[in-house]
Amino acid sequence: MEPQPHTVESYRDAVLRLVNALPPEHIALDQALGRSTAEAVTARLPVPAFDNAAMDGYAVRSHDVANADRDRPATLTRLSYVRAGSSLPQALHAGEARPVMTGAPVPPGADLVIPVESTASGRFDDSATVEVWPSGRANIRRRGEDIAAGALVIPRGATLGPRDLALLAATGHDGVLVHRKARVAIVATGDELSSSLPDGGIPDSNSVYLRAAIASVGADIASTLVARDDVAALREALDTAARDADLIVSTGGVGPGTHDLAGRLAAEAPGGTLATVAMRPGRPQAHATWRGTPWLALPGNPTAAFVSFEAFVRPVLGRLGGGAEHSGTAAETVSVGWESRPGAVRFVPLSVGGDAESVSVSPFGPPSHASHSLSAMFRAPLIAMLGAETADVRPGQLVRVIEPA
Known part of the structure; x- marks a missing residue:
């Protein structure tokens, strides 16, 4: 199957259609940090509760x-x-x-x-x-002068932080209805991951990153598996992953190489798509449903897997958890311009400089290869998300940024 061309936005929409918010459950406030509300919450008690x-x-x-x-x-x-x-x-x-x-x-x-x-x-x-x-x-x-009984205190779909939990307690709640945590299975593919080090083997940094990144957004790890470059082995790993997971995230095997099997299996599975997304890094992507479980197949290159998590996995986990379906972005002013070519969304690691009155950002290392530099991508405090229409970046220009997990 030939890969289907996508923009970042169209591919994000496609993977979001794989999932719906998980069922709600009522839990105690001390267990609700980071969870998303399944309904709007109103005050049971006024604040103050009396004059x-x-x-x-x-x-x-x-x-x-x-x-x-x-x-x-x-x-x-x-x-x-x-x-x-x-x-x-x-x-x-x-x-x-x-x-x-x-x-x-x-x-x-x-x-x-x-x-x-x-x-x-x-x-x-x-x-x-x-x-x-x-x-x-x-x-x-006066009674209720701050918050009246029955007033909205937390909207539906809000991710609960410490102040939200305190507000719920102050308005008479000891628990809250939230969406269930997503269970995510990780499958890393590639013979090189099971090879002995240092003779040709590659450390499985993708699994380490994904476990931490998934946990940081409030989801649970159902399992972590490594599959060889063998169709039967990959099928077995996916079957195992699907048994107790709400989402499968795999890395590797989505390119055009002879041993890139994940993309081929995804394309053959129900609702499967092998795609080329107009982004750098992270161009090859795939998704499908495996044994009834949504599956996102990311590239194996660590920097590509990292930006793919921010662009696609984080929004999917947000929808599963009933919360935000996009990566948080803001705008920062660049202090140093650099040459760039339009045509694809580019993720560029940035360093932060300036002082309290004037903060500015610049590329973390040489802009020409910063997006493919493992050290830059994993150490930079911010990642620029340059639109496909953006040509050369000029000093003083505002750029969208992601603050990664």
Whole structure:
């Protein structure tokens, strides 16, 4: 089968059509970091949950201190303390002042908290009365003034971070409905991976990278297999991989070589495609469904496998997990231009320079071969994603960048 030409965008769309979001499950908040919500979440409790004191002071009725000032304080009957965590105290009556600590519930009838500093003594004591005057602010956090009960707090499809989990807890949740974690099987192909080192063998860095990259986006590793350049061996590895996985990711064997078997098997499988994608590195790609399990076949070159993960595997894992279906990109200004040829999306490793006021980026090593340099691609803090229409890059130009895993 002849490879089908694709742009990066059209091939990403094609592999995304292989998968749907995994079923939801309800889990405890302490297990939900990095998971994506399967439904919009609303507040069960308002924030604050009740009217409470914004500072240490005295809860009073504003009518009782309306005409008071520092020179003519109002004298009120002092009641017992209310601390944070106390139950709601009895209603406040005319002429009374109740000491309240920050976060303590404000007694019904009180509409003002006077800071302890705005008292004649300037401190809390056990006297029967207290002399106070208004400070100009109510100093009361009203029930629901930050978040009302029933308000949206987390949208559907959000990837939960530490602050999201705290927000859920603050609004009355002890668990959340999220999509199940994806289980991914890795298959590395090639006789060279099983050869003895250093006589012709190649370390299997792709499996090491993929295991770490997949884990970094919140998916689980179902298995890691190595298959020789033999059709029967590769079929057996794929059969094993498909038994307990939601996705198979293989590396190697998608080029035109005589021993490139993964692409051929993918093209013969249901929904299979052997493709040439207009990108450098990572031009040869393939995908299919194997024994009912979606399969992405990436190139074996480590730099090509790396950018293929960012361009295609990460979005697929995002859809499976119910979250973002694209690699996060931003724009940075280049400080050093370089010659380039349009016609394909190019992934170029970048170094970061400048200072806090002016950050700029430049190629990590010689631009002519940086995208194929293993050391540059795996050490660079950012990767430029130059559009297929981009010709020479000029100093001061904005370029899209990926912050890789």
